[in-house]
Amino acid sequence: MSNVATKVAVVGSGISGAVCASTLARNGVSVAILDSARGPGGRMSQRREITEDGKELLFDHGAPYFTISNPDVLGLIHEWEARGLVAEWKQNFGSFDCIFKQFFDIEKEGLSKKYVGVPGMNSICRALCHEPGVESKFGVGVGKIEWLQAKDLWSLTGLDGQNLGHFNGVVASDKNTCAPRFTSVTGRPTPLGRRALHSFCWLLSHIIFVAFYAS
Ligand SMILES: Cc1cc2nc3c(=O)[nH]c(=O)nc-3n(C[C@H](O)[C@H](O)[C@H](O)COP(=O)(O)OP(=O)(O)OC[C@H]3O[C@@H](n4cnc5c(N)ncnc54)[C@H](O)[C@@H]3O)c2cc1C
Numbered sequence: 001m002s003n004v005a006t007k008v009a010v011v012g013s014g015i016s017g018a019v020c021a022s023t024l025a026r027n028g029v030s031v032a033i034l035d036s037a038r039g040p041g042g043r044m045s046q047r048r049e050i051t052e053d054g055k056e057l058l059f060d061h062g063a064p065y066f067t068i069s070n071p072d073v074l075g076l077i078h079e080w081e082a083r084g085l086v087a088e089w090k091q092n093f094g095s096f097d098c099i100f101k102q103f104f105d106i107e108k109e110g111l112s113k114k115y116v117g118v119p120g121m122n123s124i125c126r127a128l129c130h131e132p133g134v135e136s137k138f139g140v141g142v143g144k145i146e147w148l149q150a151k152d153l154w155s156l157t158g159l160d161g162q163n164l165g166h167f168n169g170v171v172a173s174d175k176n177t178c179a180p181r182f183t184s185v186t187g188r189p190t191p192l193g194r195r196a197l198h199s200f201c202w203l204l205s206h207i208i209f210v211a212f213y214a215s
Helices: 015-026 069-082 122-129 180-186 194-214
Strands: 006-013 030-035 045-051 056-058 087-088 094-098 102-109 115-117 134-137 143-148 153-158 163-169 169-172
Touching: 006 015, 006 069, 006 143, 006 163, 015 030, 015 122, 015 134, 015 169, 030 163, 069 087, 115 122, 143 163, 153 169
Parallel strands: 006 030, 006 169, 030 134
Antiparallel strands: 045 056, 087 115, 094 102, 143 153, 153 163
């Protein structure tokens, strides 16, 4: 990855990071998505298994579907529908009981329309991660996010110590990048440490302040 500071880094390729990266790219910002997972989707990722008799089975790991409560999001969903990335799910949903080998709690279609990714929930993030202006790197865990005051840039370092480059902006789409839980799980300091978080909040408050005066 180049060190040229013309980019925004988006940490995480789940639905939040993927939509954010796509929106930035459509507005002329060059974006690099970095995700520690093998592929895009986060909690909307999909697993592929082959049965002993060679059948392919696809499992959505997280959200099986989504509904829309915010009318502003509807335009985006219609665009995804037109691109064949999502479709309305008109069948019932149910849970499969592995012990009794039967479906139970079959849910009738509710009032809200239910949408699913086509062919899987990860198709949305996969497509957004490959839009023009978005560079995606998988298997790259961000271990450190530092604000370089002298250079006016963010510096990202991988969990393995690799230099991931310098960026004008960083979007941390996963709260683990600054949550204490990161340390309890990994034994490492959070990527977005207290000092960087302070710089981040300081910058954010100034951006809001400038925006307030500009409006
Ligand atoms: C079983 C289950 C069922 C669900 N059902 C529904 C449902 O029916 N309807 C619904 O609307 N929602 C549902 N959800 C919730 C929905 O899936 C999530 O709210 C949504 O997918 C979260 O998206 P996100 O982008 O915010 O985070 P995530 O999808 O968690 O993405 C965060 C990404 O950041 C990456 N990352 C984190 N830290 C780092 C780091 N340091 N370096 C690099 N990468 C990093 C992770 O690998 C991950 O890919 C369900 C979730 C689960 C688990």
